[in-house]
Amino acid sequence: MRGRRLYLDGVSVVFDGFRALNNLALVVEPGEMRAVIGPNGAGKTTMMDVITGKTRPTAGIVTFGDLDLTRMDEAAIANLGIGRKFQKPTVFDALTVFENLELALKAPRGPIACLRWVLAGGGRTRIEEVTTEIGLTDRAHDRAGILSHGQKQWLEIGMMLMQDPDLMLVDEPVAGMTDAETEHTAKLLARIAGKHSVVVVEHDLDFVRALGCKVTVLHEGTLLSEGSIDHVQNDPRVVEVYLGR
Amino acid sequence: MDTAQPSRARLGLRAVMITAVAILAIFPLLNQLPADNVFHVSDFLVSVSGKWICYAILALSLDLAWGYAGILSLGHGAFFALGGYAMGMHLMRLIGPRGSYGHPVLPDFMVFLGYQELPWYWLGFNHFSFAMLMVVAIPGLLALVLGWLCFRSRITGVYLSIITQAMTYALMLAFFRNDMGLGGNNGFTDFKELLGMPLNTGAARISLFYASLIALVASYLFCLWITGTKYGRVLTAIRDAESRVRFLGYNTTSHKLFAFVASAMMAGIAGALYVPQVGIINPGEFSPGNSIEAVIWVAVGGRGTLVGAVIGAFSVNGLKTWLTSAAPDLWLFVLGGLFVAVTLFLPKGLVGLLQGRAK
């Protein structure tokens, strides 16, 4: 087991008077996998924005181990070992798949280090492993800009894997994927969990069930319910706001 | 852009660059041919192409900042001018007692303005190596301070461009003032020698021409190296999606700062080579229009390709030299029209056109 505990308490985010997060609490233990579900606009992505330093909380505590994430910038948080796959895949269109992965590969990040960077055998092997894992071996030397949406989705996942983070925040990984790909993703995440903590946001409940982990339900920026998938699916409050629609 | 080019096209661009340098390299030799020989290159063409080589270095530096790192500087002319002023200060010190007033140390304008002694910031400029250090250090320092202030506050895009433009304008106004001790609106001129070589000789002209050509090749190789490393790929990633790069753990401020400072230093070198060739430097070099013209060279040639910047600098300046004698009133309209036309119809510039042909 490696990594630290992610701890959120009393977190609120207010955009122009609108409460995207409202007194949210969440704890993810090292090595734990957690699924987060909730209707559109529930604040799932905003929660990830707060953890990764993109959005500063209006109030509340966000810590990783004993480190206060609200005082760090995005790069520092990423270097602590928090990786993220964005809901809307953003890969570097002008670079090849291989180069995208190389940029993400865990290595010194300063300008001088990058100037002197030589891709050694170990790094190359790791890139090839991940390229195989995400099924883009044939496309390794194509520009990322010409990939299909699904392939960019995979490349995003690959870039997150390259960083080898202790905590992975995975926002809607299977949107736009085929059933076979969805299954592959579920297996991939299950394999990763245990060594890394993983937080997965997803709408697809079959997928969440396949993950077989604790589920957190968000609604209007607050925690609505938490527990096993069966527990939350039978929680009347959840049924009312989300599942029953 | 560069990274995405098929390697054949990239090799083609390098071949263009090598050819251009080879042709320029024999210009001074062709100048020796009798005037009626078809290959004769006139004195005028030799001296004007020496200037264009300096502009090409400026264009390369701008391409590194804009084409790769996405920093659209509308004030790069300021770095060029500062490098030029540093060289100018050295040339002024070398005049020594040969000025019109015959003062042993003070340049003419200081005698005229009643200076008793040399201001402290003129000290050291009598040494060539110190002056050359200042040629890169002053533009580099300005870029460091300005870049740090802007990048850490995440000022990008049009706001950053406006700030750089304001910077060069402010410097122009400052350099116009006599009490800056830098020659006021007349600037520096009447240079006598450099490295023991009288400047008004053919040998000096040819030496400066080759020095500029070597600097161009060195700048090109430097940029080629930078953009070929992982650092270069980080820069293109920042250009296309800066915030995503941060989430990968890169402190984009330091990456942009490094590129901006390196670019400003290159521009300073270009200015330093330019001044002894034209024999004058004045605050007009800071004029915002100069910086904008440099952006147009890069856009016309094709940004993010390096070779495009060089091609753009030569072709636009060639056109300018021809037009300003043929139809001087037209030049600004042509320049503006060129920019609009390239933006609309040739987003990849002349290089894009060449590559389109090659396919």
Ligand SMILES: Nc1ncnc2c1ncn2[C@@H]1O[C@H](COP(=O)(O)OP(=O)(O)OP(=O)(O)O)[C@@H](O)[C@H]1O
């Ligand atoms: N930068 C912002 N400025 C203003 N409002 C925002 C901003 N970001 C998010 N919101 C709002 O906050 C609410 C929560 O958005 P968020 O993206 O976190 O929801 P989500 O749970 O991820 O939804 P989805 O399932 O659609 O991805 C939404 O109503 C959204 O419009």
Ligand SMILES: [Mg+2]
């Ligand atoms: Mg979302």
